[in-house]
Amino acid sequence: MSSNDKISSSDRLLLAAIDLVAERGYNGVTTQEIATAAGLSEKTLFRHFGSKQNLLASAFDRFHYTEEMKQLFSEKLVWELHADLLLISRMYHDIMNRNRKMIMISIKEDRNLPGFRTRTQKHPQQLMEILTNYFTVMSEKGKLLPTNPKLQAFTFLMLNFGIFMNNLEAEGNFPDITLNEVVEESVGIFARALTP
Secondary structure, eight states: OOGGGGSOHHHHHHHHHHHHHHHHOGGGOOHHHHHHHTTSOHHHHHHHHSSHHHHHHHHHHHHSSHHHHHHHHHHTOOSOHHHHHHHHHHHHHHHHHHTHHHHHHHHHTTTTSTTHHHHHTHHHHHHHHHHHHHHHHHHHTTSSOSOOHHHHHHHHHHHHHHHHHHTSSSSOSOTTSOHHHHHHHHHHHHHHHHOO
16 A cells, blocks of 8 residues: 555645645646646546635645644643643644645745635634633633733734744744744743733
8 A cells, every 4th residue: 555545635635735836836836737746637636626726725724733723722731831831832833843835835825825814814813712712711710810811812822923933944043042942931931921
């Protein structure tokens, strides 16, 4: 059994689209090339997705972080601010780095994919909602200073997004500071500031 047999034809098309569009741009790749790279026919691509834009939008929905983050929040939190924020931050960076090509596509191809950025914003919006709920519960438990939970969620999300964006290019802007160091330091500061 080849490695292509282990994943569905839809996922093969999604992964091929991400790779090719990240490498050559949205307008630089055809549906035939995507199908060929996935080892499938163009007819199969159109049967599953209807268009190249739908294919790329489906890739974002399928491989972005919302479901994994929901699972983390429902199964792995220990309700201790520092430990939870460290876990959330590390998981966020793991997922964002795994999805690096998709993030680059959403930034670079905004003008070629009208409405696409709005669609991709649903993931950070959902994560912000989950974080807001977490900060609300932590405050109710007396484990977080009374603050604006939505504003704290936004601040924490933007802090991590900024860290990710700094490292989006291979070497980043501050190559002598590791991701692990900055995550640990920023989470430590954030947790100390909000702990009663």
